[in-house]
Amino acid sequence: xxxxxxxxxxxxxxxxxxxxxxxxxxxxxxxxxxxxxxxxxxxxxxxxxxxxxxxxxxxxxxxxxxxxxxxxxxxxxxxxxxxxxxxxxxxxxxxxxxxxxxxxxxxxxxxxxxxxxxxxxxxxxxxxxxxxxxxxxxxxxxxx
Amino acid sequence: xxxxxxxxxxxxxxxxxxxxxxxxxxxxxxxxxxxxxxxxxxxxxxxxxxxxxxxxxxxxxxxxxxxxxxxxxxxxxxxxxxxxxxxxxxxxxxxxxxxxxxxxxxxxxxxxxxxxxxxxxxxxxxxxxxxxxxxxxxxxxxxx
Numbered sequence: 385x386x387x388x389x390x391x392x393x394x395x396x397x398x399x400x401x402x403x404x405x406x407x408x409x410x411x412x413x414x415x416x417x418x419x420x421x422x423x424x425x426x427x428x429x430x431x432x433x434x435x436x437x438x439x440x441x442x443x444x445x446x447x448x449x450x451x452x453x454x455x456x457x458x459x460x461x462x463x464x465x466x467x468x469x470x471x472x473x474x475x476x477x478x479x480x481x482x483x484x485x486x487x488x489x490x491x492x493x494x495x496x497x498x499x500x501x502x503x504x505x506x507x508x509x510x511x512x513x514x515x516x517x518x519x520x521x522x523x524x525x526x527x528x
Numbered sequence: 529x530x531x532x533x534x535x536x537x538x539x540x541x542x543x544x545x546x547x548x549x550x551x552x553x554x555x556x557x558x559x560x561x562x563x564x565x566x567x568x569x570x571x572x573x574x575x576x577x578x579x580x581x582x583x584x585x586x587x588x589x590x591x592x593x594x595x596x597x598x599x600x601x602x603x604x605x606x607x608x609x610x611x612x613x614x615x616x617x618x619x620x621x622x623x624x625x626x627x628x629x630x631x632x633x634x635x636x637x638x639x640x641x642x643x644x645x646x647x648x649x650x651x652x653x654x655x656x657x658x659x660x661x662x663x664x665x666x667x668x669x670x671x672x
Contacts, residue, residue: 390565421534421654426570510565 389486392418393433393509395500398472405471410515415476418513419483427484434476434489435503436469437496452477452489533630536562537577537653539644542616549615554659559620562657563627571628578620578633579647580613581640596621596633 394414399406407415415432423430451457452470455478473489480487492499504512540555542548551559559576567574595601596614599622617633624631636643648656 390568422566424534424570424573426568426573429568429570 389429389431390511391431391433391509392422392511392513393435393504393507394418394513395496395515396434396436396472396476397496404468405475407472407475408515414513414515422511423485431486431488432480433507433509434473434487435500436473436489436491437499438469438491438493453487455481533573533575534655535575535577535653536566536655536657537579537648537651538562538657539640539659540578540580540616540620541640548612549619551616551619552659558657558659566655567629575630575632576624577651577653578617578631579644580617580633580635581643582613582635582637583639584637597631599625
């Protein structure tokens with residue numbers, strides 16, 4: 385029943401209180417929920433895909449299409465590029481490597497809702513996990 | 529990272545073409561999707577909760593609050609009660625026992641959408657899987 389890992393895409397964003405590189409409570413909640421409830425002990429059965437969407441700004445940050453798949457990928461980056469969203473993703477990627485779950489992470493610019501929908505159609509994950517700090521209801525899933 | 533199994537609730541219904549006891553294509557799809565993409569090889573990490581909602585009718589079928597958790601539970605039922613929805617659930621329960629996944633199954637009467645929402649609030653599963661024969665998009669999940 386194994387084979388290709390189940391690909392779980394997750395939208396993550398920065399803390400509105402602490403700012404970068406801290407992840408929002410809902411992002412951390414979604415990540416921990418996915419590990420505890422879906423991945424559980426089956427770390428080789430899943431691949432996590434972290435998408436961070438940034439609203440366009442004027443700081444010249446333009447390294448939007450790189451893929452970061454291991455802690456080493458971050459070390460070779462220039463100091464400029466390490467700022468902001470990349471640090472955010474680094475935390476999730478490092479955590480995945482610690483526990484032995486495959487992952488990828490990338491940044492896109494634009495409206496989060498639109499970009500997430502666009503990326504879901506492009507990447508076609510098996511599951512999309514979206515954090516919520518509003519309610520504690522169980523997660524609804526619609527199978528394909 | 530183990531502990532209590534992740535409880536996955538699943539609404540299942542009968543085939544509109546073949547009728548009882550055959551499950552609908554979307555129910556079977558949701559079940560197989562859950563096994564392949566979520567449970568995978570970790571059969572002890574999950575418990576499946578099958579809910580079948582029947583619209584109220586006039587045939588006097590009133591055994592609505594029993595819980596069926598193993599094939600034996602079905603054998604002791606009177607012939608009358610074996611009809612219809614129970615046979616539908618039996619297929620899913622038997623399949624779970626074959627592959628070693630814990631499960632429960634029950635029937636409720638009413639409007640499926642309303643009853644499913646009510647049962648989600650009552651049972652509080654970690655995940656609700658709803659079949660769809662309309663689209664093949666990936667499954668959206670909102671973590672608690």
